[in-house]
Amino acid sequence: MTIRQKLVLGAPNPWTMLDEAAAIARDRRCVIITGTSFSASVARDFLANHAGLHVEFIEITADLPTADAYDVVWHRACEGETPGVIVAVGGGKVLDLAKLVSLWAGTHQELLLHVRRAEDTPGKIPLLAVPTTFGSGAEATPFSVLYVGGSKKSVDVPRLLPEVAVLDHRFCQSASRNVKIAAGLDAVCQGIESLLSKRRCAESEQLAVRSLMLSCSALPGAIDGDDVAERRMIRAANLAGRAIAITRTAVPHALSYLLSSKYGVPHGLAVATTMSPYLRWLQEQEAAKSTLSSFGHGRPLEKWEGLVSSVDSTLRGRFDELRRLHGAEMVEAVNMERLSNAMVPITPGDLSAMMGGG
Ligand SMILES: [Fe+2]
Structure with missing residues (x-):
């Protein structure tokens, strides 16, 4: 099995690798999904001021990738014009939720219905995944965990694999x-x-x-x-x-x-x-x-x-x-x-x- 994914490895300035996002977005919205630890970092300022990117941040505050957290992110992401790219910067929880949102399926009930029926979702937003922990490997997998009503569901769909993964250890240093x-x-x-x-x-x-x-x-x-x-x-x-x-x-x-x-x-x-x-x-x-x-x-x-x-x-x-x-x-x-x-x-x-x- 060959995984089709662009892998971007370290660069002199880690944030310049997000030029990839600008190239994909082409003047459309760039939705950046992060965890709470990211919001105060210099990376946020860098991304907000990145030439060519109309960025909007969505911060995930939940402890687990729950259906409620997914719905909050989904509604924020889908307000207004459809994003040209989603950038997920975080650990496994953030990447898992962003991968699900990138399927552009709707609320978690609609998402799970598509998965149960094994049918394609109405769209797919290109996803650039930037892990900030050296652990989950979620940037490289076509599945996500979603906790629904306290029980764990594994959503396993080939299109969940992010189109681009950015690997740079400097994103992990503040953990x-x-x-x-x-x-x-x-x-x-x-x-x-x-x-x-x-x-x-x-x-x-x-x-x-x-x-x-x-x-x-x-x-x-x-x-x-x-x-x-x-x-x-x-x-x-x-x-x-x-x-x-x-x-x-x-x-x-x-x-x-x-x-x-x-x-x-x-x-x-x-x-x-x-x-x-x-x-x-x-x-x-x-x-x-x-x-x-x-x-x-x-x-x-x-x-x-x-x-x-x-x-x-x-x-x-x-x-x-x-x-x-x-x-x-x-x-x-x-x-x-x-x-x-x-x-x-x-x-x-x-x-x-x-x-x-x-
Ligand atoms: Fe694991």
């Missing part, structure tokens, strides 16, 4: 240490889960292995603000995004959504919560042995736990506590579609044992 840790662990988990997906192929495996080689060496430095490590980490996140664009995610993601939606655990940490017991369980499964050799030289659990401890020595204890407190509920609420994507079939009974014995 807090905690945001960087959560986002980086999400990227690592996505690389591992892609390797362990039943949809894996030679291309996805190559992307995932390249991603993991970069992320496992670069993540600690990137969290500490090392320039070279940050460059490597944003590439790693993009490669993992491209890998799961082919394979989709699997078990730790399937278990994670309750922790995020009900208990407010950041997505990357929610996913990472179950990676240790999952890898321990896999090490006992004959069918997983050759695949696991692609990560950590056949010792994936040691590799993963070493990485987690190196970014924050308290994290493994926090993950143990989250599983102890919420493990049973997580198994009950597991996303069956994601779970069924696992290369080695796993039952709810296996998951319960994993939670108890992690």
Whole structure:
């Protein structure tokens, strides 16, 4: 599978890469969708004054990509003339919502109706995605998460893939240490889960292995603000995004959504919560042995736990506590579609044992 997307890599001035947006918009509205952390930054002034761009900002204040948040953004974006381009500057939540709005489908009910009927939406606004965390890889995937009435829906439509992705680590530098840790662990988990997906192929495996080689060496430095490590980490996140664009995610993601939606655990940490017991369980499964050799030289659990401890020595204890407190509920609420994507079939009974014995 070949992803058709223009990838724009670093430039001397990161903001000049948004000339791409001006070229696409051609004097029409440029709607810029951002998170709250972006609004006070110098980037906002730069974009507002960018020659050739009639920019309008829409700020997302919700904690999750919810249907309500989508509707607010949709109504703001569709007021007046149809935008010539949408620029999404943010983490996974911002990119996910902007991708959905770019389908130009209407309210969330109308959007979901189109998806359910597998029919094209009435339009598509070109989307330029600028990740500000080195984690989600959302700039590289044709799917978005949407929480509707507290339950998580995955919208998986080829046209959700942004037309342009801008990768520059300088957009990620203002993120807090905690945001960087959560986002980086999400990227690592996505690389591992892609390797362990039943949809894996030679291309996805190559992307995932390249991603993991970069992320496992670069993540600690990137969290500490090392320039070279940050460059490597944003590439790693993009490669993992491209890998799961082919394979989709699997078990730790399937278990994670309750922790995020009900208990407010950041997505990357929610996913990472179950990676240790999952890898321990896999090490006992004959069918997983050759695949696991692609990560950590056949010792994936040691590799993963070493990485987690190196970014924050308290994290493994926090993950143990989250599983102890919420493990049973997580198994009950597991996303069956994601779970069924696992290369080695796993039952709810296996998951319960994993939670108890992690
Ligand atoms: Fe993720």
